[in-house]
Amino acid sequence: MNMTTLKPISTLISTLALLTIGAPQGSAGDPLASWNDGPAKQAIVEFVRATTDKAGPKYVPPEKRITTFDNDGTLWVEQPMYTQVMFAMDRVAALAPEHPEWKTQDPFKAILTRDREAIAKFSLADLAKILAVTHSGMTVEAFEGIVKDWFATARHPRFERPYTELTYQPMLELLKHLRANDFKTYIVTGGGQDFVRTIAESIYGVPPEQVMGTLTKVKYGYDKSGNPTLVKLPEALFINDKTGKPEGINLLIGRRPYAAFGNSTGDQQMLEWTQAGDGARLMMLVHHDDAEREYAYGADSKIGTFSDALMTEAKTRGWIVISMKRDWKRIFAFQE
């Protein structure tokens, strides 16, 4: 797309949106400028209004304003493969010279020979083996460095941009808008907590202490110089997915969210748990229905499955399904 041509149009659209829904007092522009007018945007605006209106019946005091966001497919791209798995496969390739045995050992062999068919068929046990060799045996600081280095150079196969640019602009605006209204924004991801923490602050403005993810064990000890270390072990402590999400929220936060955002069957229980609280609650699911600007997938996808049962539950319970195609003016900041 030609950005020079599009910019004035996008400015015009923003201006029209402002006139239509009205900007919050004191704001210089529409905080949700990348959202098209419609039930999704309206639900967000109404939720924030109701929970921050001191005189209203649905007022929520600032310290209780907790919101939780799934990460993969909700805040950033998860196709053709979860970013963390992309990282792990690149790490297998980088570590291969130290492991000549991998040349003949699955699942490593499949990665090293770029056998897409075999990779597509990886079992959970295969993934566990890959995660074990790439996500353990180093200190937490060393792992952070490895992940940051990877993000600095890795590029997404389709968009040919750093993964850190493949965040959804409307969701970034939503995070910011909620924080501007004294909501705490938490990430509650099936991905690894350590992995997501490395970039959550710089790309989402979410500090490490507000990231709950799948937990692997760490072991406190001392290095050769006697300095204390926390070393990552190849053992899971807690799986933060499906029923694990409300359990993980209880662990990290100890309060029930007032709003929860997801995109797949892994988020169903988090949304149920959120809705079961009293007062105003907002439950939203991002639906990937825009093959042109991003991807279109749902019930048949292994990654980010949006099952028919989830769609039925969303309709029954009044959860808002966000259509990327219809509700989002743009998907990525670079598409402006």
Added chain:
Amino acid sequence: MNMTTLKPISTLISTLALLTIGAPQGSAGDPLASWNDGPAKQAIVEFVRATTDKAGPKYVPPEKRITTFDNDGTLWVEQPMYTQVMFAMDRVAALAPEHPEWKTQDPFKAILTRDREAIAKFSLADLAKILAVTHSGMTVEAFEGIVKDWFATARHPRFERPYTELTYQPMLELLKHLRANDFKTYIVTGGGQDFVRTIAESIYGVPPEQVMGTLTKVKYGYDKSGNPTLVKLPEALFINDKTGKPEGINLLIGRRPYAAFGNSTGDQQMLEWTQAGDGARLMMLVHHDDAEREYAYGADSKIGTFSDALMTEAKTRGWIVISMKRDWKRIFAFQE
């Protein structure tokens, strides 16, 4: 003590302290009024000055200002027995009518017959049995209610006051002073996370999301009406003590503290981990040496053991040992 007589003297002391150490700009009085002048108070004042001085070499940006506090024996009384164990024993008595078999079954029998000698000899396995029957089988909300009800009526055997009043006034001032300087104050306790969360906000101003404790599993499910529930299970997930403390800090916070406060061997690794960071770091241990106003115990105590090895490590590493007798003007608010 006669409070009317003492009040003018305490005011005079506060005034003298103000003249001696100088109040922070804009403060109406000494924020650490219950601390006697000396190396402990001086270390706190200097730490806060150095880390908040924008022009100084030890400046710490607000988002990184993390501090961690042990709870039992550091923020409140842990003698003659941990408050949570007191709670559990009272719960055994309350639940006994539903469990006639406990009359002849140890460790329950010992509690029901108030057999102090047997209670004093309880093993970890005994404690685990007691915790299992008193801390699981209910929803997290039901447990919160049970704990709050208990705190409303239970009294400490020596001080004959609610346990929530047995917090150390100098430490409350320290928590407040740190928060006034944009430090986040976390509790990192060997006690149960759910238990401590019920009262941490009201007595310490520490919200649930800033309490890390020993974790037991919870299970997401649905009640008879189909409403989602989180039910507490009788299984430990993570023991937040000794090496578990830096591991638990990594789990809940994901950042290294700049200051850490403890009182026993269970806190040693947390202080080591804190000190191993660069820049200004503050490590302090409360030493219980005041039998008159509170308790005097150390290496020989089963509860809150302050071993000779810990004292040696404190001296070697330059950790500040707080003498309750020498450093604290008063211990409890009611002793004013």
